[in-house]
Amino acid sequence: MTKLYACLGSGNCFKPWLAMHQLGQPFELILIDVLKGEQKSRAYLEINPLGVVPYLETAEGRGIGESNAMLWYLAENTHLMPADRAERAEALQWMFFEQSKLEPFISPARFFSTIRPDQRDARAADIARWQTSAEPGLFRLDAHLQNRRFMLTSGYSIADIAVFGYVHVLEEAGFKMADFPAIKRWASAVTQTDGFRPLASLGSPASKAA
Ligand SMILES: N[C@@H](CCC(=O)N[C@@H](CS)C(=O)NCC(=O)O)C(=O)O
Incomplete structure (x- = not known):
């Protein structure tokens, strides 16, 4: 069975x-x-x-790191992977954008604002400084999402899931969702997609297996 750490x-x-x-x-x-440092334990480092x-272990025992690489692996031959070649490249473009212009700033700002207040x-x-660094990416994203x-x-697609990961909790990093109306509308649309479950339910007993 596939395992997600x-x-x-x-x-x-x-x-x-x-x-x-x-x-x-x-x-x-x-x-x-991770707050207890279990990710650095000898047992986990062997994995x-x-x-x-996150870390994904496939049913065949292959290991995959990087959340967006996992999305790419999981989405192959499914409705979450764009059928068109150029759109697959565009999906990757936004997934790299998320990891370079958004996640490195929203994630630590949120961590030290909300998770470790x-x-x-x-x-x-x-x-x-992280908030200032995230702003250009958020305004770029808001512009992209206008009329979409x-x-x-x-x-x-997986481009939405990748970007949604941290952008939907931007208020926990000290931003106001009202300042990004297109992002706000899009985030709401993502929550309406089939099978959507909120971040808060990760780890609850009912979600241990799909
Ligand atoms: N770019 C990686 C980020 C992985 C990452 O930094 N994960 C954090 C949790 S979100 C972590 O394990 N932090 C603990 C540590 O770095 O020791 C991804 O998208 O999977």
């Missing part, structure tokens, strides 16, 4: 978890507590030497 609350872990739910792909969820989550004051200058329902013309 993941932690609670993570937008990156949420991506393959949501994709497998939406594809009806059975999987075993193995929770790793994923990079010591991070005890460190918010000590990291205030870093949070402000989903990231790609052909419809809902």
